Amino acid sequence: MIGFPHASAFRDRHGKVRYRFRKKGLPTVYLPGVPGSLEFAAAYEAAASGAKPLAIGQGRTKPGTINALAVAAFESADWSALAESTQRNYRGVMERLRRDHGDKTVRSLTPEIVLRLRDRIPGQAARNNFIKALRWFLAFAVARGWRQDNPASAVVKIKYRTEGYHTWTEAEVAAFEKRWPVGTKQRLAMDLLLYTGQRSKDVRLMGRQSLTGDGIRVRQSKTGTELTIPLHPRLAASLATVPGDQMLFLPTQYGPAYTATGFYNWIKAACREAGVAECSPHGLRKCIATRMADAGCTHSEIMAVTGHKHPKEVETYIRARDQRRLASSAMAKIGTDAERDLANLPNRLAK
Template identity: 30%
Template sequence: MNLAENRIDTFLEAQAAELGAARNTLMAYGRDLRAYAGWLITRGGRGLLTATQADVEAYLVACDAEGLAQATRARRLSSIRQFYRFAVDEGWRSDNPAIRLQGPGRSRALPRTLTEGQVERLLDAAPQVGRVEVEQVRNGALLALLYATGMRVSELVGLPLAAAQGNPEMLLVRGKGGKERLVPLSPPARAALAAWLVVRARDKRRAASPWLFPSSGRAGHLTRHRFYGLIKQIATHAGIDPDAVTPHRLRHAFATHLLANGADLRVIQTLLGHADLATTEIYTHVLDARLRALVEAHHPLGTTRRKTDPEG
């Protein structure tokens, strides 16, 4: 397997584990990225990780010249953009050459998020899910830490025990590409973490592990796939459609709720570990969309109110 195939497969595995991407979606991503990688080879031997913005633009022009439908070209750009976003997160490259490119007649999709009420229900439900106390307390800590910090799920499950010792007010997170950042812990998150450390220390099998969230699997700690399954169980217990809840959507909720409550975009960029502010700016569009929906639903002249008003 060559390097490009390896990177594409890693990307697809992460999409399945972290975002719960459907099989058809993964197949489409794979087809699009392999077609793009094959085209790059014809462009002077370029590779996925060395391509420039000009290369991506030239590829879109080539797709248009090939007579591909607008929807197909838009989907290919979306696949390429998602891959490069993941590549930046993983530290494979320092920039996303497709992030500023506009699709053919289609606007950039906004990330789906969760309301503050839905998150509260998830946080309340998490400590109630599990066969025994140690699992219940662990699940409560996992959800509390994820929402309090906006960590990627891979960063959360891979936390070393040393990062949480001493009742810390901040966690040192080692992100993609080995980049480190400090993320503050809210009082509820600190309480959930402290409770987990107490229960964890009483469990002889877990107490000896160097990982904060140990597992008997090969990795030694909880995996992305296992956490994905857990969050679906927690959503069901909370009375929320499990299809609407993924670990990455909680990360989006963290950023969107911070922004809605007045946080600076640069601060959110730092907390999320984004290398490029343009990646973080998508949350301003999410907030704009939510505000428009509120106005349309509740303002006397809103379109939703006019359509439903029996006297309108």
């Protein structure tokens, strides 16, 4: 193991160190680059998601095909402008589409075909993600004259109810803290996620370069928003345990930062050991937003920490706080001191 689940290193017959991904139920994939590089991370994420690598010779694409569209898109400035997480999601969608339909032409896609492709995908969230990614690639095709319209634009988003990632309760936070006390890397990870309110990607890359005065400075990878968040005393206590010569706060055992999948799996393992298996890294971002709402923070105050762009994105936390507050006020007005007199008469009910 090299810090990436199901990935291992070996020497080939020429003595060169190589890496491969092997997991039951998924194809074996040889990984390029070295652990910690973007090339390695992209290949690892694709292998872990089940996306099969292209067959040898498939890179010689025919003009106008879905394969050719993928190659052109991945090499474009438009692609490099996307956030890394967006690239990862879109690449997974396109690679699966290439695997089954790469030799078909982009012009052959119609709204009816897009719908059929969508409906074959299990899960409503995955179906919406497929349409979102395909819209981007086909908009790219339209901009370059590959076709005149975007058939994915005609497919509406599926509406469904979901609570998303589970929000950590205070009891779950306490259970994790009990199992992983200050001084452990797991506790530092939780404190960074909870007391900065940032996404996993930004927390994974935090280090001494992020510290400024008595706060942590972050440029959010997803939105580009720049934030400076004051150090909470609990986070300061955890950071005080980091060795002085260590730049990255949460390195893997081999030094570089975790990949998205590696970090998620590591936190999930720590949660299971703490007896809070339902919890995940993103749930701590929701937990701190809930805490701030319960403390009476305004939309703007919460957004100043989380970096959300629009008030409606934090409205859920404000609305839940107000509901509890109003319900408590309403029940308190009923009173419980004495049983109220009824209007019933001795021998019959009152009208």
